[in-house]
Amino acid sequence: MRRKNLPDRDRIYLTVTEETSIFRMQDDDLIPASSEDLGVEQLVAATDTGELATSCPPQGLADSVVILDEFPSFEGGDSSLEQYDPAF
Numbered sequence: 001m002r003r004k005n006l007p008d009r010d011r012i013y014l015t016v017t018e019e020t021s022i023f024r025m026q027d028d029d030l031i032p033a034s035s036e037d038l039g040v041e042q043l044v045a046a047t048d049t050g051e052l053a054t055s056c057p058p059q060g061l062a063d064s065v066v067i068l069d070e071f072p073s074f075e076g077g078d079s080s081l082e083q084y085d086p087a088f
Helices: none
Strands: 013-015 021-026 029-034 042-052 059-067
Touching: none
Parallel strands: 013 059, 021 059
Antiparallel strands: 021 029, 042 059
């Protein structure tokens, strides 16, 4: 999960495992997806398991990943990605 031209201090590397929940955002709904649906340079919203290595960039395990078609606009002042977290 990388973004071009982003310095390491602004990145986080997350490993997707069999326990990672993967979804695709489709018409404001979360549709189940699989690791096969993930691709290089793909736009995603991800949550981690809470344990990150203190490296640069930080590294950890992905708890959930939501594949996005476009970057969220955060209209109305909502600056979080909670809407893409299946736990909410």
